[in-house]
Each structure stands twice: as C-alpha cells, then as structure tokens.
Amino acid sequence: MPLIEFVSAIVGFVLTLMVFSYLIGDNPLFRFAVYLFVGVASGYAAAVIVNDILLARLQSLPLGDPALLVIGLIPLLLAATLLAKLFPRISWLGNFAMAVLVGVGAATAIGGALTGTLIPQAEAAVDAVDPRSLTGLVGGGVMLLGTVTTLAYFQFGAKRAADGTVKRNAAVEALAWVGRVFIAVTLGVVFAGVYTAALTALIERLNSLILFLKSILGL
Amino acid sequence: MMRVLTAALAIASGIIVLLGYFLRQVFPLFEQLRLLLTDWAVVIAAAAVLVGILNLVTVQMDKLRARQPGGLYGALMVFALVVTFGLGLVFGTDHTFLRAAMDAVIAPVEASLLAILAVTLVYASIRLLRRRTDLMSVIFLVAMLLFLIAAMPKPFGPLPLVDQLILDLTSLLSTAGARGLLIGVALGTLLTGLRVLFGMDRPYGGN
Amino acid sequence: MAEIRCPNCGKETPDFLDFCQFCQTPLQQDLIHIGEEPTKKDTGELEQILPDWLKEVRQQGLEEAEDEALRPPGKPKVTDEPPDLLAGLMSQAESEEEELPDWLAGISPSLKKEEPPPPPPPPKKEEPSSFFAQFREAETQPPAEETPWSGLVEPVGRELTDWFGQEEPSAPPFREETGAPAGEDWMKDLSAFTAESAPAQEPEDLSWLRDLEAASKATEEPAAPKPEAAFPPSASEEDLDWLTKLGAASAPAFEEPAPAQPSSEEDLSWLDKLGGVTAPEEPAPAQPAGEEDLSWLDKLGGVTAPEEPAPAQPSAEEDLSWLDKLGGVTAPEEPARAQPSVEEDLSWLKNLSAAKEPPTEPIPSQPAPAEEDLDWLKNLGISAAPPSQPAAPAFADTGELQPKEPPASAKPFQTAPLNELLGDEALRDTTPDWLKEALEEPSMPLPGATSLDWFAEQAKPPKETPPPAPFDQTPGKPAASTPAFDFSSGDSSAQDLDALFDVEMPEWLKSEPEKPETPQPGPVSTQPFTEEGEALAPVELPSWVQAMRPVDSAISGTAASVDMVTEREGPLAGFRGVIPLVPVGSALRPKAFSLKLQAGEEQQAAAALLEQMIASETAALPSKPAAVISSQRALRWALSALFLLVLTAVLWLGLQTMPIHPSSRLSDLIASLPDASPVLLVVDYEPAFAGELEASAGPLLDQLALSKHAIFDFVATSPNGAGLVERLMLHTNLSKPFPAGLGYRAGEQYFNLGFLPGGAAGAAGFVGDPQKLSRYAAILLLTDNVETSRTWIEQLEAAGPEVAGKPLIVVSSAQAAPMLQPYAASGQANLLVNGLYDAAKYEALNVSRPGLARAYWDALGFGLMMAVLAIVIGGAWNFYLRFREKHAETE
Structure with missing residues (x-):
C-alpha cells in the first residue's frame, strides 16, 4: 500500500471513530472531525472552482477575436463583481450578476418544470388508467386518485363560513384527507429509504474500518 | 435606478431564456442566446460558491478574532481550508493530495455523519408514537415498517407473494403520492419563476 | 405642526406619530373615549350574550331611531344629549334587582317601574355615550322636543374627556345637579356641583339674589344663615350634620331641606369632615314637596323635555328654604358686582344652547320662564351667585346676610376661568366652536351652581382673587378665576371617569375636597330654564342623593369645568357638570383614561387564581435530581x-447467507446498448452516499464495461465530483488493473468532464447542445437527491426529443428512489436502480460482480x-x- 493511501486510510479510520463518538454524546473529537471536514471540503471545492472553472475560462478566452473575447469576459466580469458582496459598501455591484443568475435560473426552472414534470406527469397520471384490464383500471385509478388527492391537500383556498370559521369546501376537504393518507404512505416509504441509505452508509463505514483493521492485522 | 436596472436585467435574461426554450425552432437566435446566458450563469454560479466560501472564512476569522467560543475550531477549519485550497491550486485537483483529501477526510467524515443517522432514526421512530398517536402517524409508521419488512434481506429469502404484494401496494400508493408531490413542486416552481420574471420577487437585491 | 401630549409620559409628540417618541406609548388609543363616536362594527353575533339591560337599551335606541325618523324635520334632534355612560344600569337593576346594591336600589326614579319607560333614546350614532339615557327611561315625563340645550349637549359628549384634561381652574358658567347613580365615582364631580335648590317654576324668580348680594356684603366672615324663613323648624334643629356625611360631591336633594339647614357658626364644625363621609347614614326623610321641587329636573340636561310642558308648579318654599340658610353660612368675601339685569346675565346660556350665536350678542331672555327657572336660586343663598338687583326675601328676612361690604373674594358667578381659557391658544384650538362661544359669552353659573362654594371658604381663610379675565363680558365680572371645580388633585378627572362603572360606593365620598372654592357672583341667565322642564314631574331621589345635593363641590385643581350641562331629567336632574365637557384629546389631558371593569365574583376568583399561578412561578421549586444517565x-x-x-x-x-433473487429487467436495457458507445454519467451525489451509490452502480458499470466496453464521460454536479469519480472507478474495480479490475484509465476509457455548477442552469447548458449529447448511447444519473435528479430529468426532457429519446438510467440512493419512481413509471427514466435492493439483484444476475452489494447484503438484512x-x-x-x-x- 502506498504511503499516501496508508495515511489516508489511517486518517479516515480515526476520523470515522471520531464521528462515531457522537453516539456517546457531543464531544471535542466529534467537533474536531466536523470542523476539519468542513475546512477540507470547502478548500477542495474552492480549488475545483478556481482551477476547473474560473482559471480554465480565463485561459480559454479567444484573444484573437475581440467579439468573442468580450462575450467571454462578460461572465468573468460579472463573476468578479460578485466578490463585492463581501463588502457592504459596494455590495450593490454584485446585484447585476445575481440578476442574471436569478433570471436565467428562474426561466430554466420554468421551462424544465413545465416540459419535464407538469405535462409528462399529468399525462402519465391519466394514462395510468387502463380500462381494458382490471389491474390497469384499479391501479391506474388509485394512481390518479392519489395524485389528485395529494394535490388537493395543497389546495388551501377556503371560504369563511357563517359561523366565522374558515373552512375548505367539503369535497376538497374530503379529497385532502385522502391525499393525506397517500402522502403519509409516501413519506413512510421515503423514510424507509432514508433509513436504508443511512444504514448502508453505516455498513460501508464499518466495512472500511474492518478492511483497514484486517489489512493492518494481516488478516 | 439600480433597482430598475437589476430588475430589467433579470427579467430580460429570463425572457430570453424562455423564448429560447419555446421558440427555438422558429427563432434559433433565441436558442443561441439562451445557451449563452446559461453559460454565463454557470460561471456566475461558480463564483457565487466561491464567494460563499470566502464569506465562511471571514466569519470564522471574525469569530477567532473576537475570541468567541469555538474559535479554535474555526481556526482549524480555516487552516484546513487554506491548506487544501493551496494544494489544489499548486498541484491541481487531480493530484494525489486532493484525492487523498477526499478519501481520508471528506468521504469518511461525511459518510460517518450519515451513518450516525441509522441509529438516530431508529430512536426517533421508537419515540414517534410517544409524541404523536394520530392516524397519519400510524399510517406513516406502518407504511415504513411494511416496506422495510418486505424489502429487507431475509435469511430464508423473500416471502412468496406477501413481500411482492406489499411492495406493489406500497409502491403504488407511494408513487401516486410522489407524483402529486412532484406536480405540486413543479407548480410551485412555475409560480416562483414567474414571480421573478414579473419582477414581483427580486431575490437579487432589487428590493 | 401640531403636537399631542403623550398620555403616559406627558411629553409632547408630533401628531403624525402613532407612538410616543419618548416612551413608545400608542398615541392613538383604541379605546373609545367618552364622547368619541365608536367605529361601526358588526356585532350582531354577540347579540345573544348581551345582558338584559343592554338589550333594552338597544331596543330603545332602535325605537328612538324610528321616532327620530318620524319626527318633523323642523324639530331639533333630541339626540343631542350628554353621553349615556351609565345607560342600562336601570335596566340591569330591573332584571337583576337582587344583585343591586342598596345605593343603586335607592335611585327610585330610575328603578321604580311606576310608569312606563319613556320613549327610546335617540340613536346612539349621535350620542355615543348618552349618559342620561338611563334616567329618561324611568322618568314619567315625555321627552322634550326641543330644549335650549340641544345644541350644547351633543358637543358635550364629544368633548367629554378633554374636560378632564383641563388643569387650569375655571369657574363653570353654570352648574347642574344630577341625581347620579349611587356609588359612581363620577359623582366626585358633584363636589364641584353646588346644590341646585330651586325648581324651575319658582315664581319668586331672582329676587333672592339681591339679598344674596347684600348678605355677601354684610360680612367677610362666613355667616350662618338664619334657619327660620322658609326652613321648617326641624331643619334648623338638625343643623348641618348631614353635611358631614356628604363629602365634597354630594348634595342633598330638595326633598330634604332639613339636613341642609345650617343653623349657626358652631355648626360649622362639620366642615372639617367635608369629603370624608360618603352618604348620609340616615338620610332625612323626603319632604312632601320634594316631588314638586324636582320638577326642575325636566329642564336639566337638555335632553328631553315634555312636549307639552305641564303647568308651572310653584315649588314649595319650605323645600328650598334651607338654601337660604345655606347661603347664610358663609358670606362671600367679595360679592359680585351688580349685574344690570338677569336677562343679560343669562343670555349667554342661550348662546350656549344655540352654539351658533355670537358670544357678545345679547340675547333677549325670556323673562317669565327665566324667572320661573331661577326662582329656586333665591333659595340658594350665598352659595348661589348673588346678583345685585334681585331681591332675596329669604335673606332679607334673616337680616344676617345683609351685605355690609362686598367680600373681596366672593365670586359666586364665576366667569373668569372661561375667559382665561380663551387666552390659551392651545385650548382655543382644541375647543369646539360651541365651547368657544361658551367661553366668550358672559357666563355665570347656573342658579345654585356655586351654591355651597362658600363652604370652602368657610373651611379655609378667605383670600383675594384676581379680577376676572378681560374676556369677561358679563356685566358683573367675577372677582377671581378660582374655579368651583378643583381637579388639581392628580388625575381626579380620570378617576371620575374610571368610576363611572364602579359599583361600589366611591371613595371620594370619604375624601375631603382639597380646594373648595368660593363661588363668585355673576350674571344669572334665565335661558336654561326658560323653555323646558316646567311640567316635569318631580322625581323621587334616593335619600343619599337628596342628602348630597346642597353640598359644595370642591374637587381641587379642576380646570375642566369649562362647560357643564345641567341635567334636566332623571335622578341627575339639577346636577351640573356631572359629565364634563372638555374636548377629547386635549393637550391638557394629563392621562389616558381607563375604564374600570366590573368584576364579578367568578372573575375575581379567576383573577385570584391567576395571581396565584403567577406567584407560584416565582417560587423556587425543588429541583428534581437529574438521573446520571437518562x-x-x-x-x-x-x-x-x-x-x-x-x-x-x-x-x-x-456472512453471505441471505439469498438474493436476480432480476433480469435491470440488465436488459444495458444489453440493448451498442458496443463501445460512450455513456454519459452524471455524478449527482455527495460523498456521504458514495458507499451506497458505488455499490448500487457497480454491477451496472461492470456490465457496461465488461460486456459493452462503454466509454464513460463523467460530469459532476458537486465540487467533490472529481474525487467521487475516482472513488467510483476504484471501488467498482473498473480502474483497477487487470485482473483485479477492468483496467479503465482516465482519459482513455473514462473522462472526467468536471464540475458543472449552476444547478438547473448548468444542466440546461450542458444538455442544451443536442449535438453534444447525440453521441452518447445512454445517460446514467447517479443521484442521491430528488431535487437535482428532478432537474436533470426535466432538462433532459426540455432539451428536445433528440436528447429525451436517449435511454436514461437512474441509479438512485434508496432515499431518493421513491420520489423518482413516477419518472420511471412515466417512462422518462428508462431504468431506476433503487439502492442496494436493486443492486444486489443486479449483482446476482451479473455473477456477483463487482461484489459490493453482495458484501453489504447480509449486514443490511441484519441491520433492517x-x-x-x-x-x-x-x-x-x-x-x-x-x-x-x-x-x-x-x-
């Protein structure tokens, strides 16, 4: 095993134990590991951004074509203005770059949500109902019902009743109640998945510790 | 004046991108502009991450300078950041040092933090019925248990019909609910984006 | 810029501020002060919980509104009346008589149901707090159609609170006595009200005023009036003992002249006790003529008057005779100057009622009614302002009150304070027009208004007071601006208002007035009693009210007695200034008013419980010994x-004991891909999920590399992506050298395209070029995040059919798979690998390559x-x- 890999394994082993010490309770070892992780991860990300994005862009500027050079410099200049956000007096300089980022991001999200989720999923919900077979009818019906009722749960339009209380429409209220059942089942399954992922991470960590110990012990 | 300019810039950028989405066949120029603006946005987003990291350093340095509790941990964090960043700048992100940083620190610690969750979630699930005993809590817990029981590896293998029935049932219900949630999220995204494009929301500091 | 005085700290604050700039106290109180017109709100739903008395009041209001609508337009509104702050007390008493205190039960006119209730009060819209509405209910007389007070009463209610804010002493132009409900703190005001002892129909008119003046000139020392004359013998015997029980605000009723009869100087010892006694314990029995005496009540208040006034009923001499003797108790130190005529003196009152006429314009008085109205003044003695001309037979008879020299400080008709107030620009600004006119008018107190001010003079050494202000236009200028009302004792005005709803007997009855004032002589106006109330039937007053009537008022420090309305009906009839008339929001207002709540036993018990709880919070509880290990x-x-x-x-x-059933559906898609085709892999997960994703994607990548020799292009959505790619290739044995691995090398079989920032924008930019993506045989999305994976799926879909047609394989962490299932069900994702569950099946199909899922499978089973x-x-x-x-x- 190369030295760098051995050292990495030892460090990883120790840091894993440090983090696991949190199971006993919060302690300095856990904090040490977490702060170290945040620092390394941030430095790693900064290095990647500077090296792979900004410097790479700067190096790839077409110096021979003024038009393309200007076009290529604009995002870099806008990016540079974002640094002004660190200084309150001139933080307004970064608003232009943020405006471009937000405007493009909003439009991209709109286009993606509309064409990638709303229309296809609505179609899928309807198409799931297959009257030609019982399973298709029941399964598709349940699927459609679940989709509609889940959406109905997030329908918060209501009217004020005669007694002054604000209530949703009775039909919407019933649909919303059914939607809550679907949502509860969905979140239960999601929770099971989260737990499985966490347990898998625990298994992976324990496995790495065991492999390291076995490699140390020569087993 | 500044508010108007930033709002106009955001709205114009968004409209161009939208036109590029939906009129790319009719007006290819909009498609080119959309890609150009998207490329700009990628660079700006990268710079935004960098600004966030710099802000983190500033905060931790202030914390250390003010001798606040936990300042030493902040110093450790800044030291690790500077060292890692310096190594990355000097040797590049593909160097062994950076790879070692990932293998020795980032991946183990982050995975360990997630691993702790395996115990914590069990503990929370046990306490759930102590705190809430309403119908939805019971449905939530039952669905989770049923899914785990049906999907978990068993020494004797999956139960015939039972496991598959439970998985199909829970999958049907959860898929239906997830579809409703996804559509709801998409609707929310649509609405939020439109508010930005209409200038009603100005998260870029235009307010 | 106008300023508002903060009710809390008293500092001036610009009026455009909502909160005091010094103490942040809200300047615009939500409280509805007396005289303010409340905002209309729909409270119909609360109708059911209203008490009976309030329901009755509401019903009466509705009825009266109907009457108002039916009334001829030429007739003035009867709604212009003082605020009905105590409206409903009578009705409440009717419905809950057993709960009424004795003092309230003693208000016979209001509580007795001898006669049907009067017409409903005018709409509340115009009388936010019709103070005397309750008493109209019980009165027998029909409501007055039009009274000279009608124009005055409405502002009274509106400007009520500012009345309290007047700190500058001022003599009231008139006084009115009111049969206030017992136990009300507002009756402290009665300390400033002198006994109004003459009914309106008194034929003798103002002749007594001459005697009054003469009596004031007779001696500077207070002289006890002679008890003979009109007083019955028994009255003289009883002396002034009753006064010791009154306090500053009480006044005996007319029906009880006997207690009000001072006999001699040695009897003045009771003055020491003024204000210290609440109500006479043994009220004198009502005189037979008491009811007749109370006929003047009709005229007071200006609220209602009988449409067809009853014929004048001469009041009994004996009823009011005690007042003559009262006047003899203390002689004003300085009598008022001679006043040319009674008509002129009283003309200002007409202006007050008219509220429009110029203050200086003399108003022709109505002789006959005025005389009738002010007849009772004759009996007031020195307490009433002694005009120079009218003869006072009663005093003349006594002979003791013949004035020798006008007392310097005698000012029975005090007008100077009003005029002085006119000099106060701030006050002038805040004073309504009608009040300004009242201020500018030659003013004099109503007959009997200052009747017992001489008591104050008796209590303290006489002092010279400055001459009246130059605004005084009355012929007989007041000698001083000393007010009959003295509210200098702190926030007595506020307390007065607070006590409006106080059931218990007010404490003021036990307190001695601080600054009893000597009344000043002034012009006598006949206007208030000229047109109304003559036919008002006598009203029975409770004994305690009767006992209080002639008592001098001396709430010290008052400045609020700018305008006072003489109540004309009900038990309060005859009392003046019970409802103070001061503009609301005046800068002189010392404090905000707060209304006391009547707390029942249950509420008090709840309050006590709350106090207990609060007290228990402060008590230290024994700390529970914490377990060493919870x-x-x-x-x-x-x-x-x-x-x-x-x-x-x-x-x-x-251990690898748990069986895995392979699933062929996972490998079928990979098997359909062309050989040696590039595959795009999107690394969309964090290092925390690296173990799971590596195990999940391992068999798929192994199949692609082993059977298809695919070329991998990696793009990461996380800055850690570069390191994760190397880990993935290493842990899936792809980058390991052969034979342990497949020998994939970076830059040859796989390429790391780097970090793609920007989220959705980055994904859209990456997939935006269809030509770039067209070379990929498939797109693999390795994700642990629903949001980012949704973004990628959406952008791939939005990139066009060319890109969307590419096979999309989603290798998901188990935590994101359930939410990504709809995309798999809709066909947007061609294959979904759900964590270890599917990876193990995939590996089983792939001869357990690379083996991570298999290695974790048993542990996962035991763990789950x-x-x-x-x-x-x-x-x-x-x-x-x-x-x-x-x-x-x-x-």
Whole structure:
C-alpha cells in the first residue's frame, strides 16, 4: 500500500471513530472531525472552482477575436463583481450578476418544470388508467386518485363560513384527507429509504474500518 | 435606478431564456442566446460558491478574532481550508493530495455523519408514537415498517407473494403520492419563476 | 405642526406619530373615549350574550331611531344629549334587582317601574355615550322636543374627556345637579356641583339674589344663615350634620331641606369632615314637596323635555328654604358686582344652547320662564351667585346676610376661568366652536351652581382673587378665576371617569375636597330654564342623593369645568357638570383614561387564581435530581452498541447467507446498448452516499464495461465530483488493473468532464447542445437527491426529443428512489436502480460482480431486522405508555 493511501486510510479510520463518538454524546473529537471536514471540503471545492472553472475560462478566452473575447469576459466580469458582496459598501455591484443568475435560473426552472414534470406527469397520471384490464383500471385509478388527492391537500383556498370559521369546501376537504393518507404512505416509504441509505452508509463505514483493521492485522 | 436596472436585467435574461426554450425552432437566435446566458450563469454560479466560501472564512476569522467560543475550531477549519485550497491550486485537483483529501477526510467524515443517522432514526421512530398517536402517524409508521419488512434481506429469502404484494401496494400508493408531490413542486416552481420574471420577487437585491 | 401630549409620559409628540417618541406609548388609543363616536362594527353575533339591560337599551335606541325618523324635520334632534355612560344600569337593576346594591336600589326614579319607560333614546350614532339615557327611561315625563340645550349637549359628549384634561381652574358658567347613580365615582364631580335648590317654576324668580348680594356684603366672615324663613323648624334643629356625611360631591336633594339647614357658626364644625363621609347614614326623610321641587329636573340636561310642558308648579318654599340658610353660612368675601339685569346675565346660556350665536350678542331672555327657572336660586343663598338687583326675601328676612361690604373674594358667578381659557391658544384650538362661544359669552353659573362654594371658604381663610379675565363680558365680572371645580388633585378627572362603572360606593365620598372654592357672583341667565322642564314631574331621589345635593363641590385643581350641562331629567336632574365637557384629546389631558371593569365574583376568583399561578412561578421549586444517565440516553447507547456490534460481526465474518433473487429487467436495457458507445454519467451525489451509490452502480458499470466496453464521460454536479469519480472507478474495480479490475484509465476509457455548477442552469447548458449529447448511447444519473435528479430529468426532457429519446438510467440512493419512481413509471427514466435492493439483484444476475452489494447484503438484512424489531417493540411500548397517560388523564 502506498504511503499516501496508508495515511489516508489511517486518517479516515480515526476520523470515522471520531464521528462515531457522537453516539456517546457531543464531544471535542466529534467537533474536531466536523470542523476539519468542513475546512477540507470547502478548500477542495474552492480549488475545483478556481482551477476547473474560473482559471480554465480565463485561459480559454479567444484573444484573437475581440467579439468573442468580450462575450467571454462578460461572465468573468460579472463573476468578479460578485466578490463585492463581501463588502457592504459596494455590495450593490454584485446585484447585476445575481440578476442574471436569478433570471436565467428562474426561466430554466420554468421551462424544465413545465416540459419535464407538469405535462409528462399529468399525462402519465391519466394514462395510468387502463380500462381494458382490471389491474390497469384499479391501479391506474388509485394512481390518479392519489395524485389528485395529494394535490388537493395543497389546495388551501377556503371560504369563511357563517359561523366565522374558515373552512375548505367539503369535497376538497374530503379529497385532502385522502391525499393525506397517500402522502403519509409516501413519506413512510421515503423514510424507509432514508433509513436504508443511512444504514448502508453505516455498513460501508464499518466495512472500511474492518478492511483497514484486517489489512493492518494481516488478516 | 439600480433597482430598475437589476430588475430589467433579470427579467430580460429570463425572457430570453424562455423564448429560447419555446421558440427555438422558429427563432434559433433565441436558442443561441439562451445557451449563452446559461453559460454565463454557470460561471456566475461558480463564483457565487466561491464567494460563499470566502464569506465562511471571514466569519470564522471574525469569530477567532473576537475570541468567541469555538474559535479554535474555526481556526482549524480555516487552516484546513487554506491548506487544501493551496494544494489544489499548486498541484491541481487531480493530484494525489486532493484525492487523498477526499478519501481520508471528506468521504469518511461525511459518510460517518450519515451513518450516525441509522441509529438516530431508529430512536426517533421508537419515540414517534410517544409524541404523536394520530392516524397519519400510524399510517406513516406502518407504511415504513411494511416496506422495510418486505424489502429487507431475509435469511430464508423473500416471502412468496406477501413481500411482492406489499411492495406493489406500497409502491403504488407511494408513487401516486410522489407524483402529486412532484406536480405540486413543479407548480410551485412555475409560480416562483414567474414571480421573478414579473419582477414581483427580486431575490437579487432589487428590493 | 401640531403636537399631542403623550398620555403616559406627558411629553409632547408630533401628531403624525402613532407612538410616543419618548416612551413608545400608542398615541392613538383604541379605546373609545367618552364622547368619541365608536367605529361601526358588526356585532350582531354577540347579540345573544348581551345582558338584559343592554338589550333594552338597544331596543330603545332602535325605537328612538324610528321616532327620530318620524319626527318633523323642523324639530331639533333630541339626540343631542350628554353621553349615556351609565345607560342600562336601570335596566340591569330591573332584571337583576337582587344583585343591586342598596345605593343603586335607592335611585327610585330610575328603578321604580311606576310608569312606563319613556320613549327610546335617540340613536346612539349621535350620542355615543348618552349618559342620561338611563334616567329618561324611568322618568314619567315625555321627552322634550326641543330644549335650549340641544345644541350644547351633543358637543358635550364629544368633548367629554378633554374636560378632564383641563388643569387650569375655571369657574363653570353654570352648574347642574344630577341625581347620579349611587356609588359612581363620577359623582366626585358633584363636589364641584353646588346644590341646585330651586325648581324651575319658582315664581319668586331672582329676587333672592339681591339679598344674596347684600348678605355677601354684610360680612367677610362666613355667616350662618338664619334657619327660620322658609326652613321648617326641624331643619334648623338638625343643623348641618348631614353635611358631614356628604363629602365634597354630594348634595342633598330638595326633598330634604332639613339636613341642609345650617343653623349657626358652631355648626360649622362639620366642615372639617367635608369629603370624608360618603352618604348620609340616615338620610332625612323626603319632604312632601320634594316631588314638586324636582320638577326642575325636566329642564336639566337638555335632553328631553315634555312636549307639552305641564303647568308651572310653584315649588314649595319650605323645600328650598334651607338654601337660604345655606347661603347664610358663609358670606362671600367679595360679592359680585351688580349685574344690570338677569336677562343679560343669562343670555349667554342661550348662546350656549344655540352654539351658533355670537358670544357678545345679547340675547333677549325670556323673562317669565327665566324667572320661573331661577326662582329656586333665591333659595340658594350665598352659595348661589348673588346678583345685585334681585331681591332675596329669604335673606332679607334673616337680616344676617345683609351685605355690609362686598367680600373681596366672593365670586359666586364665576366667569373668569372661561375667559382665561380663551387666552390659551392651545385650548382655543382644541375647543369646539360651541365651547368657544361658551367661553366668550358672559357666563355665570347656573342658579345654585356655586351654591355651597362658600363652604370652602368657610373651611379655609378667605383670600383675594384676581379680577376676572378681560374676556369677561358679563356685566358683573367675577372677582377671581378660582374655579368651583378643583381637579388639581392628580388625575381626579380620570378617576371620575374610571368610576363611572364602579359599583361600589366611591371613595371620594370619604375624601375631603382639597380646594373648595368660593363661588363668585355673576350674571344669572334665565335661558336654561326658560323653555323646558316646567311640567316635569318631580322625581323621587334616593335619600343619599337628596342628602348630597346642597353640598359644595370642591374637587381641587379642576380646570375642566369649562362647560357643564345641567341635567334636566332623571335622578341627575339639577346636577351640573356631572359629565364634563372638555374636548377629547386635549393637550391638557394629563392621562389616558381607563375604564374600570366590573368584576364579578367568578372573575375575581379567576383573577385570584391567576395571581396565584403567577406567584407560584416565582417560587423556587425543588429541583428534581437529574438521573446520571437518562433513560433516553441509555436507550440510544443500547441501540448504538447493538447496531455496531451486530453489523461489525456480520461484516467481520463476511456472512453471505441471505439469498438474493436476480432480476433480469435491470440488465436488459444495458444489453440493448451498442458496443463501445460512450455513456454519459452524471455524478449527482455527495460523498456521504458514495458507499451506497458505488455499490448500487457497480454491477451496472461492470456490465457496461465488461460486456459493452462503454466509454464513460463523467460530469459532476458537486465540487467533490472529481474525487467521487475516482472513488467510483476504484471501488467498482473498473480502474483497477487487470485482473483485479477492468483496467479503465482516465482519459482513455473514462473522462472526467468536471464540475458543472449552476444547478438547473448548468444542466440546461450542458444538455442544451443536442449535438453534444447525440453521441452518447445512454445517460446514467447517479443521484442521491430528488431535487437535482428532478432537474436533470426535466432538462433532459426540455432539451428536445433528440436528447429525451436517449435511454436514461437512474441509479438512485434508496432515499431518493421513491420520489423518482413516477419518472420511471412515466417512462422518462428508462431504468431506476433503487439502492442496494436493486443492486444486489443486479449483482446476482451479473455473477456477483463487482461484489459490493453482495458484501453489504447480509449486514443490511441484519441491520433492517434490528431496526424493525426495535421500532415495533419500542413503538408498541411507547404507544402503551401514551395510552396509559391518556387514560390516567381521563380518569
């Protein structure tokens, strides 16, 4: 095993134990590991951004074509203005770059949500109902019902009743109640998945510790 | 004046991108502009991450300078950041040092933090019925248990019909609910984006 | 810029501020002050919970509104009346008589149901707080159609609170006596009200004023009036003892002349006790003529007057004779100057009622009614302002009150304060027009208004007071601006208002007035009593009210007595200034007014309970000894140890006993891909999920590399992506050299395209070029995040059919798979690999290559079983505990 890999394994082993010490309770070892992780991860990300994005862009500027050079410099200049956000007096300089980022991001999200989720999923919900077979009818019906009722749960339009209380429409209220059942089942399954992922991470960590110990012990 | 300019810039950028989405066949120029603006946005987003990291350093340095509790941990964090960043700048992100940083620190610690969750979630699930005993809590817990029981590896293998029935049932219900949630999220995204494009929301500091 | 005085700190604050700039006290109180017109709100739903008396008031209001609508337009509104602050008390008394205190029950006119209730009060819209509405209910007389007070009463209600704010002493132009409900603190104002002892129909008119003047000139020392004359013999015997029980604000009723009869100087010892006694313990029996005496009540208040006034009923001499003697108790130090005529003196009152006429314009008085109205003044003696001309037979008879020299400080008709107030620009600004006119008018107190001010003079040495202000236009200028009302004692005005709803007997009855004032002589106006109330039937007053009537008022420090309305009906009839008339929001207002709430026993018990709770919060509780190790922490430790030990044992032993059933659906798609085709891999997960994603994507990548020799292009959505790609290639044995691995090398078989920032924008930019993506045979999305994976799926869909047609394989962490299932069901994702569950099946199909899923499978099985058992057992136990707790709580 190369030295760098051995050292990495030892460090990883120790840091894993440090983090696991949190199971006993919060302690300095856990904090040490977490702060170290945040620092390394941030430095790693900064290095990647500077090296792979900004410097790479700067190096790839077409110096021979003024038009393309200007076009290529604009995002870099806008990016540079974002640094002004660190200084309150001139933080307004970064608003232009943020405006471009937000405007493009909003439009991209709109286009993606509309064409990638709303229309296809609505179609899928309807198409799931297959009257030609019982399973298709029941399964598709349940699927459609679940989709509609889940959406109905997030329908918060209501009217004020005669007694002054604000209530949703009775039909919407019933649909919303059914939607809550679907949502509860969905979140239960999601929770099971989260737990499985966490347990898998625990298994992976324990496995790495065991492999390291076995490699140390020569087993 | 500044508010108007930033709002106009955001709205114009968004409209161009939208036109590029939906009129790319009719007006290819909009498609080119959309890609150009998207490329700009990628660079700006990268710079935004960098600004966030710099802000983190500033905060931790202030914390250390003010001798606040936990300042030493902040110093450790800044030291690790500077060292890692310096190594990355000097040797590049593909160097062994950076790879070692990932293998020795980032991946183990982050995975360990997630691993702790395996115990914590069990503990929370046990306490759930102590705190809430309403119908939805019971449905939530039952669905989770049923899914785990049906999907978990068993020494004797999956139960015939039972496991598959439970998985199909829970999958049907959860898929239906997830579809409703996804559509709801998409609707929310649509609405939020439109508010930005209409200038009603100005998260870029235009307010 | 106008300024508002903060009700809390008293500092000036610009009026455009909502909060005091010094103490942040809200300047615009939500409280509806007396005289303010409340905002209309729909409170119909509260109708059911209204008390009976309030319902009655509401009903009466509706009826009166109807009457108002039916009334001829030429007739003035009867609604212009003082605020009905105590409206409903009578009705409440009717419905809850057993709960009424004795003092309230003693208000016979209001509580007795001898006669049907009067017409409903005018609409509340115009009388926000019709103070005397309650008394109209019980009165027998029909409501007055039009009274000279009608124009004055409405502003009274509106400008009520500012009346309290007047700190500058000023003499009231007139006084009116009111039969105030017993126990009301507002009756402190009565200390400033002198007994109004003559009914309006008194034929003798103002002749007594001459005697009054003469009596004031007779001596500077207070002289006891002669008890003979009109006073019955018994009255002289009883002396002034009753006055010791009155306090500053009480006034005996006309029906009880006997107690009000001072006999001699040695009897003046009671003056020491003024204000210290609440109500006479043994009220004198009402005189037979008491009812006749109370006929003047019709004219007071200006609220209602009989449409067809009854013929004048001469009041009995004996009823008012005590007032003559009262006047003889103390002679004003300085009598008022001779006043040319009674008509002129009283003309200002007409202006007050008219509220429009110029203040200086003399108004022709109505002789006959004025004389009738002011007849009772004759009996006031020195307490009433002694005009120079009218003869006072009663005093003349006594002879003791013949004035020798006008007392310097005698000012029975005091007008100077009003005029002085006119000099106050701030006050002038805040004073309504009608009040300004009242201020500018030659003013004089109503007959009897200052009747007993001489008591104050008796109590303290006489002092010279400055001459009246130059604004005084009365012929007989007041000698001083000393007010008859003295509210200098702190926030007495506020207390007065607070006490409006106080059931208990007010404390002021026990307190001695601080600054009793000497009345000043002034012009006598006949206007207030000229047109109304003559036919008002006498009203029975409770004994305690009767006992209070002639008592001098001396709430010190008052400045608020700018305008006072003489009540004309009900038990309050005759009392003046019960409802102070001061503009609301005046800068002179010292404090905000707060209304006391009547707290019942239940409420008081609740308050006591709350106090107990608050007190218990401050008490130190014995700290429960904390367990060294809590059960929760022990449970967490036990779970941690269990999981670590079992999983470590399983992994250490390398158990692979749990069977895996392969699934061919996972590999079919890969098998359909062309050989040696590039595949785009989107690394969309964090290092925390690296272990799971590496195990999940391992068999798929192995199949692609082994069977298809695919070229991998990696793009990461995380800055850690570069490092994750190397880990993935290493841990899936792709980058390991052959034979341990497949020998994939970076830059040859796989390429790391780097970090793609920007989220959705980055994804859109990357997939935006269809030509770039067209070369990929498939797109693999390795994700642990629903949002980012949704973004990628959406952008791939939005990139056009060319890109969307590419096979999309989503290798997901188990935590994101359920939410990504709809995309798989809709066909947007061609294949979804759900964590270890599917990876193990994939590996089983792929001859357990690369083996990570298989290595983790048993540990995953044991871990999930432990978790399920722990959740089921622990959940059941906690559910039982919860059920037991609920059961215990229920029991």
